[in-house]
Amino acid sequence: MRGGIPDTGFARQLQDHSFRGKQRQEDLLAEVARYPLVNEMWENKIPRFDQITTPAYVVASYSNTLHTPGAFRAWRRMASEQKWLRVHNSQEWPDYYDEANREDLRRFFDHYLIGADNGWEHTPRVRYALLDLCGGDQTQLPADQFPPGDVAQTKYYLDGASRTLRTAPPAAADTAAYDTQGAANLVSFLLGFDEETIVVGYPKARLWVEARDADDMDLFVFLQKLDAQGTPLQEFTVPNQSARIHDVTEHGATILRYKGSEGRLRVSLRELDPAHSTDEIPAHRFDRVAKLSPGEVVEEKIELMPVGLVLRPGERLRLVISGRNLFGGWMPGLREYAPANRGQHVFHTGGARLSYLQLPITHR
Incomplete structure (x- = not known):
């Protein structure tokens, strides 16, 4: 469950296909329904990160909706002073079994388990990837932290009139909306670049939202890279790029084909958790419900999955807001979550209600 949205497709697949031993197992579906x-x-299922003090070798990617948020969260929150993060550009299984990466992990274990003097302590604390989505990915880029220290958090304001993202706040108030039962239940905003720009770190959306003829909203937010001709760019994360892999990833299976960064939130569960929220990364409590009143406009902050993207002159980013998961499930065969949205979703921009996309930006 992410963003307070009970997307139980994976748990259901595990239960339906008997991916379990012969003994009794926890019924996650019943627990989600009851609690x-x-x-x-x-809360008892959340690791006590402040008690993790052992050395840690953390591996993450930008493309696994199930594992990516938790991997980065664990690396950020664990108390160990000896922790390393390696962010790769593929699906996790090909990466884990690559011999160079296996040897890298051996060096870590040899150093800490048998005391080998192999120079591991000089390994950069962070090694990250930048996706080009046109065949020019960069990997093993060293840094002292993630995002790298030269990144600046930059706000791009939504303009409902022009459907663009702007560095200057729009003075005039406006709205953009969609009918949740319509064929195209989404709105999008474009951001162009006239110089090479790197987006690496944690994106965030701050939106002023209103539900018409409803008291709640399930929102899905996506960030796509477009080429100079406006075509969305995607990238397979596995060596197998056969016709069957094309078929199963046409809609969904984002673990196998990277389509962009994603975030989601049930608006009635928008209250932030002050113990874990930062300016970069909003964290929510998910322990109380605040339904919307008719005509009420509320502020919500949505965490998007970490990104590492290179944008060249003429290329663009597209911010998409929808009442459904446009990318589909993260794994082939998952039953898709069906939101109970109804009425109109309205997004306020400009004036006193400045909705924006915050991006970690650097130029090198």
């Missing part, structure tokens, strides 16, 4: 809000049971 939709965070309580002591769910």
